[in-house]
Amino acid sequence: MKTDFKFSNLLGTVYRKGNLVYTEDGTCLLSPVGNRVTVFDLVNNKSHTLPFAHRTNIARIALHPKGQLLLTVDEQGHAILSHFQRRIVLYHFSLKGSVSSLVFSPGGTHFAVALGRKIEVWKTPSTPGATESADGDDAGGLEFAPFVKYRQYVGHHDTVQNIEWSSDSRFFLSASKDLTARIWSLDPEQGFTPTVLAGHRSAVYAAWFSHDQETIYTISKDGALFRWQYLPSPDADPESISEEDERWRISDRHYFFQEQAHITTAAFHPPSNLLVTGFSNGLFMLHELPDFNEVHKLSISTSNIDTVSINRTGEWLAFGSSALGQLLVWEWQSESYILKQQGHFDSLNALTYSPSGDRIITCADDGKVKVWDTASGFCIVTFTEHTSGVTACEFAKRGNVLFTASLDGSVRAFDLIRYRCFRTFTAPKRLSFSSLAVDPSGEVVAAGSLDDFDVHIWSVQTGQLLDQLSGHEGPVSSLAFAPNGGSLISGSWDRTVRIWSVFARTQTSEPLQLQADVLCVSISPDSKQIAVSTLDGQLTFWSVSEGSQQAGLDGRRDVSGGRKISDRRTAANVAGTKAFNTVTYSADGSVVLAGGNSKYICLYSVETGVLLHKYTVSVNLSLEGTQEYLNSRLLTEAGPQGLLDEQGEASDLEDRMDKSLPGSKRGDAAQRKTAPQVRVPGVGFSPTGRAFCAASTEGLLVYSLDAGVQFDPFDLDIDVTPESTLKTLAKREWLKALIMSFRLNNAKLLTRVYRSIPPTDIALVARDLPHVYLERMLRHVAREADQSPHLELNLLWLESLLRQHGRVLKERQGEFAEVTRMVQRAVGRIQGEIFRVADENERVIDYLLSQPRKAQAPLKALPDSAVEEVDARLGARDGAEDERMDDDGEDQEWIGLD
Known part of the structure; x- marks a missing residue:
């Protein structure tokens, strides 16, 4: 089994803090999620997370007007310049300060950054390979000093909050906490x-500047909007006005009148004169300037709106709220959500894959159960029936039924076809369930409590409590049903693992004695082996049939890593307190994946x-727990600087107010004062084995083998090139071209050869395909069946491969x-789609068949000339149809990719 999994996506978190940025065409939205950036494709309904990561949370992001360069800056001022389309990092640079605003000029030659009270303008680094010299050579390569400071502007007396460029990139505006806004010129201008x-x-x-650059709008925190114009003094004589008398003056004042709330974010779209403002009470308003006509007023959240962004056409508004981790894109003209x-705004507890592998279910302390689509990266449904934290979730092996256990004392069953809770299981007394297991048949569900x-x-059909298995002398921490349905495995804090024969006449249990409290148990797919994780950091493997230990390993050194601020010992010496809290087998049972309260996942x-x-x-x-060594410069006389409460020193009243509960460490990561601890409460392999996901403090991390195209020179010689493969394909040597594309491992070339083989020759090519390429061919056809619209072609390939090589697949299972x-x-997805189409059209067909037939006029009633014309047309159409079928059978070829 391959183990080179790469990070592919981050789910479970859609917005943390910072600003939102649209691409130039307005189809994609960039959102900072912790120390990474996620791109939401609003047209194709997909999302992906860029592979690079900062060392702290991202504070500001900016996208070049041409859409190639992406500049991200974290809370410590460290900047990363990356190529947006290629998703690669170009340069690292430190701005040496906290950044409050970052924006590229409309021309793209400079970018301005606000560092406290001062403003710095830097030259935009050139894009590698984007420019060409006069003689045609590529002159864009990597630069020795890509970040060059162009000019520094000083004059504000407090933090600069926003920077806005003019459309010609000659001037820019700055707004500050010192109650003023200033107009600056990029280069010295005469006069x-x-x-x-x-x-x-x-x-x-x-x-902001207006669209014609003749008006300036400024907005303050208390809800005052001023309109500035270049006007003479009101007291001056209109006939003798000189240039010295003209200056920027306030021509109009408007107020929002939100008594209990203040402005937290605002954005202006100059071409349409649309002003969007967000307030601390979750309200946002749309106004048309300069008349200040209110267009919309809507409340979208109970907490403050942190950022708002408008796309280039002014149709879509993007809102971000860090308190609840919300991200909204709203089309204001149709008043609909895009x-x-x-x-989850609280820490994740568990996760599970659906049997088909296209869904990931997560549950958290916020009492919500979310279903994520692995292909798009979006949450498709949220269940809120639980009234307390959800601790465990498990899928039934058959059917679309999800089971969850919660601290509210209930176990619930959800139907993922109708998206509803159809069964609730409770115990005779109030218990907080912490572990869950489902029988493979889906008829029995078991739960344990601390x-x-x-x-x-319980019985799933009736919802009644069938039995209470007694035998453990401590709280039950983990449960697992054997995949063959023969036994139930339970782990407890009494240092034993018990194997229960639930469906036998006499329910016997066989205890397995361990050296420490059991944290997690997992059973192999063949139901022959158990993996047990204990509190002392040991990972042991036991035989189910013999009840004896087969192997064991010490994972304390492997899982240990990272040091918290309050730790008195170094990360290397804290290994005695680390253990695996979650263990899972791969689909083939050859490897196990383990995670715990650490920044590492071990395979x-x-x-x-x-x-x-x-x-x-x-x-x-x-x-907490991500750094190996503490910085001695952050140690003060009163203790580590990270543990000091600096909230009372903030300049604003709402920032000085502490609304959190005393001693609480749970809640949103962007709001709590003490840093959250990095941990991995759950891991899971996909049913296909091509990916695994991990529930962590930052969200749901997905690692995949298909993260990128890898070059694998298997049986490669000098004659195998893409050009020679296409020549072989043109000679109609299908099998040779297919093998050459496998050797090159080029996905586009392989797809082109695959789709070019005529349907009549598929059976012959599948029969002669060497067994060494069988696995890669099946994987490619399965991927094509998931993505391409060529339904019949994919099914023909699958049928031929399974018919010709079925014996090999059975012998080497x-x-x-x-x-x-x-x-x-x-195949299951195709079957489901065909059944769905048939069900949707069933009533239409019944309706059409039930309609009374109208009496048709006999053909003889027509004139003889009309009858002859009809016969001639029918004969011509039949002849053309026969000729087309002959062409398809003899000369027609499948056209591949361009």
């Missing part, structure tokens, strides 16, 4: 001096016990188990 716009009574949040997503020592078993080989890979969950220093699951998933 121009930097101008101060003063008159507000509160901090100026933003300032995108409405919200992640408040009781019994295992409760072990079951047969040898060797650590195959360590995956780092996060390098975000905004979380272990080797082809993963790809067989992919084929089953593809």
Whole structure:
């Protein structure tokens, strides 16, 4: 089994803090999620997370007007310049300060950044390979000093909150907390001096130019909007006005009159004169300037709106709220949502894959159960029936039924076809359930609690409590049903694992004694082995049939890593307190994946016990436990600087107010004062084995083998090139061209060859395909069946491959188990879509068949000339149809990709 999993996506978090940015065409929205950036494709309904990560949470992002360069800056001022389309990092640079505003000039030659009270303008680094010299050579390569400071502007007396460029990139506006806005010129202009716009009574949040550059709008925190124009003094004589008398003056004042709320964000769209403002009470308003006509007023949240962005056409408004992790895209003209997503605003507890592998279910302490689509990355449904934290979730192996256990004392069953809760299971007394297991048949569900020592078993059909299994002398921490349905495995804090024969006449249990409290149990797909994680950091493997230990390994050193601010010991010496809280087997049972209260996820080989890979969950220093060594410069006389409460020193009243509960460490990561601790409460392999996901503090991390195209020179020689492959394809040597494309491992070339083979020759090519390429061919066909619209072509390939090589697949089940699951998933999806279309059209067909037939006039009633014309047309159409069928059978070819 391949183990080179790469990070592919981040789900479960859609917005944390910072600003939102649209692409130039307005089809994609960039949102900062912690120390990463997620791109939401609003047209194709997909999302992906860029592969690079900052060392702390991202504060500001900016996209070049041409859409190639993406500049992201974190809370410490560290900047990363990346190529947006290629998703690669170009340069790292430190701005040496906290950044409050970042924006590219409309011409793209400069970008302005606000660092406290001063403003710096930098030259935009050139894009690698984007420019060409006069002789045609590529002159864009990597630069020695890509970041060059162009000019620095000083004059504000407090933090600059916003920067806005003019459309010609010659001037820019700055708004500051010192109650003023200022006009600056990029280069010295004749007759121009930097101008101060003063008159507000509160901090100026933003300032904008109008579309014709003749008017300036400024908005302050207290809800005052001023309109500035270049006018002479009102007292001056209109006939003798000189240039010295003209200056920027307030021509109009408007107020929002929100008594209990203040402005937290605002955006202006000059071409349409649309002003969008967001307030601290979750209200946002739309006004048309300069008349200040109110267009809309809508409340979208109970907490403040942190940022708002308008796309280039002015139709879509994007709102972000960090308190609840909400991201909304609203079309104000039709008053409809384009995108409405919200992640878990509390820590994740568990996750599970659906049997088909296209859904991931997560549950968290906020009492919500969310279903995520792996292809699009969006949350498709949220269940809110639980009234307390949800601790466990499990899928039934058959059917679309999801089971969840919660601290509110209930176990619920959800139907994922109708999206409703259809069964609730409760115990005779109030218990907080913490573990869950479902019988493979889906007829029995078991749950364990930390408040009781019994295992409760219910019938899914009736909802009645069938039995309470007694035997443990401590709280039940983990449960698992064997995939063959023969036994139930339970782990407890009494240092035992018990194997229960639930369906036997006499319910016997066989205890397995361990050396420490059991944290997690997992059973292999063949139901022959159990993996047990204990509190002392040991990972042991037991035989189910013999009840004896087969192997064991010490994972304390592997899982340990990262040091919290309050730790007195270094990360290397804190290994004694680390253990695996979650363990899971892969689809073929050859490896196990383990995670715990650490920044590492460990992948072990079951047969040898060797650590195959360590995956780092996060390098975000905004979380506890991600750094190996503490910075001695952050140690003060009163203790570590991160533990000091600096809230009372804030300048604004709402920032000084502490609304959190005393001693609470739960809640949103962007709101709590103490940094959240990095941990991995749940991991899970996809049924196909091509990916695994991990529930972490930052969200739902997805690692995949298909993250990028990899070059695998298998059986490659000098004659195998894309050009020679296309020549071979043109000679109609289908099998040779297919093998050459496999050797090159080029996805586009392989797809072109695959679709070019005529349907009549598919059976012959499949028969002669070497067994060494069988697994890769099945995987490619299964992927094509999921993505391409060529339904019949894919089914013909699958039928031919399974018919010709069925014996090989059966004899080597272990080797082809993963790809067989992919084929089953593809066929199941096609079957479901065909059944859905048939069901939708069934009533239409019944309606059409039930209509009374009208009496048709006999053909003889027509004139003889008309009858002859009809016969001639029918004969011509039949002849053309026969000729077309002959062409398809003899000369017609499948046209491949361009």
